[in-house]
Amino acid sequence: MSTLVFDDVTVQYGHTTAVDGVSLTVPAGQVVGLVGESGSGKSTLARAAVGLAPMQGGRILLDGAPVPTRGRNRPLQMVFQDPYSSLDPRMSIGESVAEAMPRGASRAERRAEVERLLELVHLDPARAGVRPSEMSGGQRQRVALARALAGRPAVVIADEITSALDVSIQGAVLNLVRELQRELGLSMLFISHNLAVVRYVATHVAVMHHGRIVEEGPTAQVLATPDHDYTRELLAAVPGTKPQTGTPR
Numbered sequence: 001m002s003t004l005v006f007d008d009v010t011v012q013y014g015h016t017t018a019v020d021g022v023s024l025t026v027p028a029g030q031v032v033g034l035v036g037e038s039g040s041g042k043s044t045l046a047r048a049a050v051g052l053a054p055m056q057g058g059r060i061l062l063d064g065a066p067v068p069t070r071g072r073n074r075p076l077q078m079v080f081q082d083p084y085s086s087l088d089p090r091m092s093i094g095e096s097v098a099e100a101m102p103r104g105a106s107r108a109e110r111r112a113e114v115e116r117l118l119e120l121v122h123l124d125p126a127r128a129g130v131r132p133s134e135m136s137g138g139q140r141q142r143v144a145l146a147r148a149l150a151g152r153p154a155v156v157i158a159d160e161i162t163s164a165l166d167v168s169i170q171g172a173v174l175n176l177v178r179e180l181q182r183e184l185g186l187s188m189l190f191i192s193h194n195l196a197v198v199r200y201v202a203t204h205v206a207v208m209h210h211g212r213i214v215e216e217g218p219t220a221q222v223l224a225t226p227d228h229d230y231t232r233e234l235l236a237a238v239p240g241t242k243p244q245t246g247t248p249r
């Protein structure tokens with residue numbers, strides 16, 4: 001796994017500065033939670049990393065080198081909010097996962113790898129032949145994760161991957177993310193507008209507001225002693241948290 005560095009990244013859409021000089025590091029083997037209200041620029045930052053947003057300035061580096069955004073084996077893999085649209089409805093889930101694997105493997109190797117990946121995300125490999133329409137939202141999101149991992153990514157970017165799911169199954173998907181980080185040493189940028197979700201999976205938290213990172217640090221520290229008023233607002237919306245206020249640092 002690798003370190004992903006955003007260095008002074010700026011993205012503008014016309015007169016809108018969606019991302020405004022953001023510097024952020026996702027250290028190897030860590031999950032960095034990126035939190036902020038709707039429109040704060042989280043997805044735009046993620047899209048910049050995969051070459052889908054127009055960068056007016058800055059650099060995005062993977063282990064010190066610019067991130068390749070073209071070609072087949074892309075080192076950054078994204079998982080999106082909507083598991084209903086991110087999988088091809090005409091393909092079986094096994095085919096979807098196999099499609100994302102590096103070329104060159106034999107049929108038997110591919111089949112074994114699909115089984116391994118489905119097991120990794122706690123899906124029954126015997127169900128490799130089913131279509132996404134036969135699965136629940138949570139199961140589809142597991143397939144989307146397996147598909148992202150099939151590309152052997154250096155870093156996974158997860159953009160609101162639990163937002164479209166029932167609250168009752170969000171926890172299971174979050175547990176899976178934690179497990180994958182622990183077992184695979186996965187580096188991940190985990191995006192959510194919900195600080196309660198982010199704090200559950202992230203080792204580090206960055207808070208985005210109007211295109212800028214206004215606060216970042218180890219999750220426990222940001223939650224216990226938030227520096228920024230906006231972070232305190234986000235925390236106030238999380239049940240069961242009580243940040244210390246006015247703590248001198």
Ligand SMILES: Nc1ncnc2c1ncn2[C@@H]1O[C@H](COP(=O)(O)OP(=O)(O)OP(=O)(O)O)[C@@H](O)[C@H]1O
Nearest residue numbers: 013016018036037038039040041042043044045193
């Ligand atoms: N393709 C685009 N064209 C024009 N403006 C855009 C485009 N994509 C994003 N924006 C604008 O950039 C800003 C940041 O949007 P972005 O989607 O990155 O926010 P976000 O933090 O991901 O929000 P959400 O939590 O709703 O997903 C917003 O003002 C948005 O309207």
Ligand SMILES: [Mg+2]
Nearest residue numbers: 042043044159
């Ligand atoms: Mg978004």
